[in-house]
Amino acid sequence: MSTPFAAGPQALGYLYQIQYALLTLLKADDDEANSIVIEGLDDVELNGASFFELQQLKHHIGTKRQATLSNTSADLWKSIRVWSEGLKEKRWDPLQTKLTLITTAKAVKGSIAYKLRDSLTERKTDEALKDLLDVANTSKSQELQELFDIFKALKPGQKKQLVEAMRWSS
Secondary structure, three states: OOOOOOOHHHHHHHHHHHHHHHHHHHHOOOOOOOEEEEOOOOOEEEEOOOOEEEEEEEOOOOOOOOOEEOOOOHHHHHHHHHHHHHHHOOOOOOOOOEEEEEEOOEEOOOOHHHHOEOOOOOOOHHHHHHHHHHHHHHOOOOOOHHHHHHHHOOOHHHHHHHHHHEEEEO
16 A cells, blocks of 8 residues: 555665666776775766766656656756856865766657767757756746756856766766
8 A cells, every 4th residue: 555655665765776886887897996985075976097977867667658857857967066166165176077967767859868868979068058058047836947047047157167078878
């Protein structure tokens, strides 16, 4: 029996973080000094001799339809908020950090996330930045307004660095 106070979905999200972190560590190159932190600067934090990556994990189950990652997706904008705050507070270096949104949701073709796919050899960061600014400046969503404002408060150079560091992976 489910109640409005059930913690099942959150527990599954935490288990997903742990499983994903362990899988990532097992896949890592043997010659790199790797470590993983769960719920540190982000959901999963990967540290290696030659890399630093912050990962936001969004896990969707039990929906009747496939979750999507559109330009006004709460998952996208919540991740951008976390990363924007970290950048503003200088918790990580945008020139040496990879920011990855890992989700079971599918990116809508032509969307911001689609343009920032990790699998692309030529990502469209300038287009993605333009789209982010357009959404943040024109959306009427009250639910996302605070998230838009946090992103818009970044300096122009910081916004560009943030988007260049961002990746979407499914």
